[in-house]
Amino acid sequence: MNHYCYFNGELLPANQATIKFNDLGLLRGFALFDYMRTYNGKPFMPHWYMERLFQSAELLDLEVPKNETEILYYVEELRELSKMNDCAFRFLLTGGYSPDSMTVIKPNFMIITENLPIEIPERFEHGVKIIANEHLRELPEVKSTNYMKPILLAKEMKSKNAYDVLYHKNQEVSELSRSNFFIFKGDTLVTPHKNILKGITRRIVLQLANQHFKVEERTILLDELAQADEAFTTGTTKKITPIVQVDEQKIGGGEVGTRTRFLQELFTNLIANY
Amino acid sequence: MNHYCYFNGELLPANQATIKFNDLGLLRGFALFDYMRTYNGKPFMPHWYMERLFQSAELLDLEVPKNETEILYYVEELRELSKMNDCAFRFLLTGGYSPDSMTVIKPNFMIITENLPIEIPERFEHGVKIIANEHLRELPEVKSTNYMKPILLAKEMKSKNAYDVLYHKNQEVSELSRSNFFIFKGDTLVTPHKNILKGITRRIVLQLANQHFKVEERTILLDELAQADEAFTTGTTKKITPIVQVDEQKIGGGEVGTRTRFLQELFTNLIANY
Structure with a gap:
């Protein structure tokens, strides 16, 4: 399989996706994520996962740059690009690139498709x-x-x-x-x-x-x-x-x-x- | 000024340095850093900073991929490339790229030159x-x-x-x-x-x-x-x-x-x- 990701408005193969060193998620652990999966090729309870993603963001005072409808549109695009029936989606919202390694200016937002772990x-x-x-x-x-x-x-x-x-x-x-x-x-x-x-x-x-x-x-x-x-x-x-x-x-x-x-x-x- | 960085054995301009999304520092906040500066163009108390870097690494059970002498050699190379008399060096050691977003395989290590903050x-x-x-x-x-x-x-x-x-x-x-x-x-x-x-x-x-x-x-x-x-x-x-x-x-x-x-x-x- 070929995983894909969304990063700040762009869709690209996951192995080509990188982030610069001055991201606050990397430098200061200032980031949140969520993790949603599909069953039968359909995102499972997407509204509840999105609700939680937005709640986490609010508690860290970070703005999610896309709304729920837009995010779920990209989720479907990513699943199609990845040619996977069932997969997981990791959402990552960081404090973004910072000029002084402490100040939040504009969050970085990414969605990455992943294999579901093998069930035992x-x-x-x-x-x-x-x-x-x-x-x-x-x-x-x-x-x-x-x-x-x-x-x-x-x-x-x-x-x-x-x-x-x-x-x-x-x-x-x-x-x-x-x-x-x-x-x-x-x-x-x-x-x-x-x-x-x-x-x-x-x-x-x-x-x-x-x-x-x-x-x-x-x-x-x-x-x-x-x-x-x-x-x-x-x-x-x-x-x-x-x-x-x-x-x-x-x-x-x-x-x-x-x-x-x-x-x-x-x-x-x-x-x-x- | 043009900042430079060392990343896993390579020296490159800081604005070209990026890290992949599956790094445990980014995905899981599993990373440590240190921050050393120069006075009069010389790294200040480098042995004490290196000692602390290695102590942090030991406590997180991460191996620093270079020894003190090697690191201080790269520090000097970076300072020369950056053409700065006085600057700061940020060392970052992360849990590295992980196949399952949890397991540490091999740390990522980087050193980045930065401007010293303006003193007030x-x-x-x-x-x-x-x-x-x-x-x-x-x-x-x-x-x-x-x-x-x-x-x-x-x-x-x-x-x-x-x-x-x-x-x-x-x-x-x-x-x-x-x-x-x-x-x-x-x-x-x-x-x-x-x-x-x-x-x-x-x-x-x-x-x-x-x-x-x-x-x-x-x-x-x-x-x-x-x-x-x-x-x-x-x-x-x-x-x-x-x-x-x-x-x-x-x-x-x-x-x-x-x-x-x-x-x-x-x-x-x-x-x-x-």
Whole structure:
């Protein structure tokens, strides 16, 4: 496949796309992104992803140079150029080129097509193990580009055969490094409501679950994990991935629970018919 | 002037230097930098700057692709190409190009010549006002590229005519957004020793001060500012800049103190003869 990108009004092959060194995203980590995917050749829930992109931009006081309709037009152009049926789109909005390496003048905006990661069925089937780490993202409501923490933890995760990291601070659980966190206590589904990036898959799962379970959006305490019957994480590429272990704490006896499987089925049906 | 840069083994005009989109510094804020300057056409304290660059790299588990001697050779080449007597050098080490936007394979390393900022004599003469903000950098000992905070505070600082921001957390003062913090209480010079990036100018000032004052490297509490007789900040371009006000708190009655002026003189002599 040949990936393409949009950069400040131009469409070009992704491997020819470059940015100058005085961009504030590169020099100062002042940038945000979003990541949308297709199912059945169609962008999935594009309005919700765009809503979030614009919210992140507002919180960083950056202007997105195109409106939603224009962006989704370029998304479709890029997908056609890339000749891919299903793919992902990475949106990146940086503080732009700066004359003094600190002052924002005009943001740089790019959209890049990417391959969707290869899905590993075993993860959906048997669940994953994760580690916990004391951390709180600097601006949790913004999908900023700051991923220092999980990159620094990569070696530890690999050595522990951990799929990802669960953040907590002052005993309060927030989110995984790039996805949201849920537990079942009996028939009650619980997920944190603050200090998190509100995922699109999280939003869908809450809608699906509301029709079948009691749902609580509230703080989850770290030691509450011992009482959880089931746990899972949600994300654009993770969909609903069951979590069967956090550090040494097994959840649901280390087996994927029936309620999680039920939600997985609902989600699979939803995307099959999207 | 024509600025030049070194990028992964090549020397080229700075305006022709670009980086691809899949660099982890851009996509994930996974990068560190350093900033060295010349006095009298000579890099100032190059060994100390290089030592810090390598320390930051070690803490992020990134390998600097050149050794100190090689880097300082390129620094001199760049200065000659730029035809500048005095200039600054920005070193940037990123997580490099990544196949999956998370995994570090091989860092990207660049050195860019820059103009030194224009000095405003009034700041050295009459001091500056700063604001305080509750914040602690994620990895204070690393000169990482994460400057989200001061960029977000830029408007507030401008409206308050503030020069910079002083970080504190749990009542403990750490540093300014890009420089170190000192107070005088009588003849005792005090500066924080933890949760800070240890500046090169800080190191020099501690050496100079040791011969004339009692020096304490310890935690400074926020409410201790009310008892400070003098305050100043140190940095590569800020040198010794007196601070005469923090939010509404005047320091030394809003006037630059004699001890700060004495240190400024020592520093001016040192660089004049460097």
